[in-house]
Structures are given as structure tokens and as C-alpha cells.
Amino acid sequence: MLAIPLAWLQLTYQKGRLAIAIAGIMFAVILIAMQLGFQEALFKSAVLLHLNLRSDLILIHPSSNNLLNLRQFPRRRLYQAEGFAGVKSVHPVYIGLAVWNAPELGVKEDILAIGVSPQAHPFLFPNIQPDLEKTLLPDVVLFDRGSREDFYGAVAAQYEAAIAQGKILTKEVTNRAITIGGLFTMGVSFASNGTLITSEQNFLRIFPDRPIGNINLGLVQLEKGAKAIAIRDVMRSQLDQDVKILTRQEFIDLELNYWSEATPIGFIFGLGVIMGFIVGVVIVYQVLYKDVSDHLAEYATLKAMGYSNFFLFGLILQESLLLSLCGFLPALSVCAVLYSITQNATGLLMDLNSDRIVQLFLLTVAMCAISGTLSLRKVQTADPAEIFD
Template sequence: MFNKIPLAWLQVTREKTRLAVAIAGIAFADVLIFIQMGFEGALYDSATKPHRTLQADLVLINPQFQTLFSVKSFPRERLYQALSYEGVNKVSPLYISTGQWQNPETRVSRAILVWGVDPASPTFKFPEVNRNLDQLKLLNQVLFDQSGRPEYGKVADIFNQTGTVETELNNKIISVKGLFTNGSSFAADGNVITSDSTFLQLFPDRTPAEIEVGLINLTPGADIERVRSQLITGLPNDVKVLTTEEFAQIEKDYWASGTGIGFIFGLGVGVGFIVGIVIVYQILYADVSDHLPEYATLKAMGYTNLYLLGVLTQEALLLAILGFLPAFALSFGLYQVTYAATLLPISMTVDRAVTVLVLTIIMCSVSGAIAMRKLRSADPAEVF
């Protein structure tokens, strides 16, 4: 008969106040996990987006390269040596450095990431960049990242109204001749793309012979791994040959293990998980304590500890679902608010939602298993 009665549901919903407290506690723990995972995902996505948008099959970098925030150069001649290998169709250099952008309205300067590209060869997969490459062939003209921080000024608005914006970059007058969308990251609040010639004028201490990234495009049908192996074998060891995904992974690894940020986000997820376990345990423990005579009666009737554990597990799963739903909705809204405030690419994903749901179920199941210790003490002889 008891198998047909939704005992777990009746137990969970009997005390409305206790149920509300439990849902609020689990939702709080889930929101904490969602926020930490969201920031962690935004960190990695924003940091590696430029790498993944490079229009190349292989890249050359300095073996000591760790992050775009502090780039290391290598001899440009290595790039042209790579051009002699079978399967390599074309190569192009990429210069990277941090400059000082002057807000055209307030005249306040702010650090910005500057990319120097060959205007005769597409470097990025951004359609708006490739449409305006010809604009960069003239000196002192740049393309501006319209998704950067607002502290750079209302550049996009002014450009859309007038067709050009003049300001200073590294104390040199430049003109904005186009917009593109990349976005800010934990390392760079904004981006500017210009020609290699303009880049070298903006950074007079730099020489054309030293570049940060070499882009290699292969002929159609070429075996990437075979060409890569040939380049690794033939080129000096002052360069490393990578795919664009491996290049992005280096950046991700830097932020995950080379700084304290990745650890902090991971710790936040762990804290949220532990908080959830404690909250659910307290709820289930109080439920067991209040209904100890009833559980003892069930044991006297022949129901085993395994059956009672099943009831507790069902209660835990119900609490997990009821707590997850408002947490998901609230976190979705918080992601939108965070994006508007920081312009970081933080958004709800299916994988993240499923991961948090699974963590919530595990969290509540562990709490139920711990609370079972109190249930085992329900001895009919002692209770009655």
C-alpha cells in the first residue's frame, strides 16, 4: 500500500515554511554555482575568442608565449621559411601590443590591445574586418572594436553618424575607418586592428623583423598534421607550430592555472556545493527527527532501511528539482545584468545548466545519505 502513496512528496510539501526555506537555500547554492561557472566560462571564452577567429590553419609563436596580455616575439624570417614547405599556400605576420587609446570626448587615455595585420591578406574571420581591409592600406587608420568598454568613448555612435572618428593612439593621431565586434576580456578592455605599417609607427621601438604570431594557410586538401610535422622538424626551436585551437588552449591554460582567477572560480563552485549539502542535510535531518515515530512504525511493520533510504532519496531529488528551477531563472537574469555591466560574454548554456542540475542532484543525494544515519536510529522498541 505504501508503494502507491507518494510518501516523499507528502513529506516534502507538508511543512510549507520548511519547504520554502529549503527551496530558497538550494536556489542560493545553485545561483552561487551558476555565477562562478558563468564568470569562469566568460573568462575562457573572452580570452580565447581572438585565437579562434584567426584565419589560419597553423600558427607560429614563441615557445615561451603564454598570454596575449604579455606577448613574446620571434624572428619574422621563420614565417617565410615555412612558406617553402610543401602544402603551405601563404603566410602572413601578426603584430600584437598594448597601446594607450585616448577617449575622443574626455581625452582620458586607457590601455587597449592593438593588432597589426597585413591589409593585403585576411587575418581574422570577422566579416566586417575583411570588408574594410582596404581602408587600412593608408597610414594611421584603424578598425575599432565596438564591443569594448564604454570608457573608450562613444566611438561607434560617432562613427555611425559621421563615418569617421579621429583621436589619439600612443600620442599619434589616428582615424577610425570601420567597426568590428570582438568584445572585452579579463586581459583587454578593447581591441583595435590596424595595418602592420601603422602598427610599427605606433610602436617605434618595434622592428618589422620581430612578430608575435605567424599565420600559415595551407593549400586545399593538404594534410595539416603532415605539414605541421615537417615544420616542427625543419624549423629552428625558437618557434612552436600549433593549430589555432592549441593556440587558444595555451591562453586558456594560462588563465586556468597561471593566475589565481581560475582557482577562485573553482573554489566558488566548491563552496556553493558544500553550502547546498549543509542546507539540504539540515532540512532532511529535521524532517527525520520530527517524524521519527512514524519511521519507527514503518520499520516495525517490516520496511527496511533500504526502503526508508529510498524515501529520503526521493525527497532529496524533489528538493533538487524544486530548488534548481528558480535558481536557473534567477541566474539567467543575472547573466543578462552582468553582460550589460561588464560586456563579458557571459550567457546561459545547455551544458552549464545540465552540469548544475547534476551537481544539485548529487548535492541533495549526498545530504539524504548523511541524514540516513539519523533514520537508522529509529528503533521501534525505543520510540514506543
């Protein structure tokens, strides 16, 4: 019971050193939190479309490994898949990068364009279906209100203003005039800053060189109670090798694996977390080591009075845990502000939820505990006979 006040008194004895230690821990926690936030934003944003596809099985080209690298494969494979037992319906999806012309910004930017059959109800986005049916009209598209305004302009606000005035909003995509027929909400990713959804016919008008017989995705919906894995295996054994059949989760995992393993960005964020952790360990270690060195005579006195090394070890570890609390709480407040600023500036999903808070706290405690453990070696050398000789 006496050890906790003693640990606190030792930490607060030199308030300047304590302030430096807290600042160092805050810096390390904020660095770790931002790297983890960017990494999670990368993974969440990468599969926003995948999670909103209404499909049990997905057909893709065997060489495809991420959303922006979905190679084309014959549409007839999708119709062949429709003949398997347990298949309810199949629907083609066209995907490509179009050029968005924003003369008010003086720029032309790529935008992700998706072509589907509106009658197929291919998406899980809330309230999208009524507007999606509008894309059956020539050159009508839906615009993602989560797209970056600095790339494409304030399209969502312009559309709502036009609707209020009974007008239509027209834009230019790949040298073709298009009409914004509605909005949906998906959001940006590291690969794409904006998205359009339209019908197959309008997609082929935007991409006149694309053959109608080649698609990028095949959506397969199964009958109620059908086993997706079993049907997938049957399809794999009977369809040609120019198509790959995946479950919905396998399609999501394919995208996540690409960003985490096949690109340097996933490695960079992971390395950032490790570096932040090491920085924190070094800072706390230096503080605790200096504190132990300054109080070595007191530790030697306690040992001469009969206190064991175990007691002294507990004292140092308590100091490290108190430091973790002192640094973690203010750092958490700063992280909340930085997450909000980053999300507003980039549109990426930066969420400081309870799981992230617990993860950060455990990393902070581990960081300080490792530092305390390393500094224990100095306590072991506290020999009363030598110090008071």
C-alpha cells in the same frame, strides 16, 4: 506509488522549513551558476581572437604563453616556413598594448592593437574585409564595437553618427591621432577591454620603437588537403629553436591552459563552484536531518509494520529530489536575469544555454542526493522498541 505523496506531505508539513530549504538551495545553485558562468566567460573571451584567425599553423616565440605575453621573434622564420611543401601562404601579425586617450572620460586606458596585412585576409570576422582594406590609408584603424564603453567611450555610436553626417571620427592612441575607418565585433576578455585592428604600417606608426623585423605571430595557411600535423612536425625539426610551431587548436589550448592553470583566476572560479556545492549539501542535509528527527517515531512505526530500511531510504531520497526541483526552477529564473545583467555590464559572454542548464540541474540533484544519503543514518537508528519504550 504512495511514497511520492508521503515525501511531499512531509516536506510541506512545515512550510517555513520548506521555504528556508528552497532559499538555501537557490542560493547554492545561483552561486554555482555564477561561478561556472564566469569561468566559461573567461575561457570563451580568452580565445576570441584565436578562433577568428584564418590560419592552419601558428608561429610564436617559445616563451609565449598567452595573447598579452606574445614575445617577438624574427620575421624571417615566417618566410623560411613559406618554403616548406604544402604551405600556401604566410602572414605576419604584430600585437601590442597601446594607450587610448579618452579626454571626455578623463582617462587613459590600454587597448589591444593588432597589425596585419589587409590583403592577406587574415581574419574570420564577418564582413571585416572591406573595412580592413581602408587601413591601408595612413593612421586608419578598425575599432571593436564590443569594447567597453566605460573605458573608451561610445566610439561605435560616434562612428555611425559621423558616417551618417559624412564626417570622419578621429581619436588619439599613444599620442598619435588616428581615424576610425570601420567597426568589427570581437568582444572583451579578462585580459583586454578593447581592440584595434590596423595595417602593419599603421601599427608601426603607433609603436615607432618596434622593429619591423620582429613579429608576435606568424600565420601559415596550407594548401588544400595538406596535413597540418605532418607539416608542423617537419617545420619543428628544421627551423631554429627561437620559434614554436603550433596547430590552430594547440594555439587555442595554450591560451586556455594559461588561464586555467597558470593564473589564480581559473582556480578561484573552480573553488567557488566547489564551495557552492558544499554549502548546498550542508543546507539540504540540515533540513532533511531535522525532518527525519521530527518524524523518527513515524519511521519507527513504519518499520514495526514491516516496511524495510530500503523503503525508508527511498522516501528520504525522494524528499531530497523534490527539494532539488523546488529550489532549482526558481534559481534558474534568477540566474537568467543575473547572466543578462552581468553580460550587459561587462561585455563578457554569459550564456545560460541548454548545456549549462543540464549541468546545473545535475549538480543540484547530486547535491540533494548526497544530503539525503547522509541523513539516512538517522533512519537506520529508528528502533520501535526504544522509541515506544
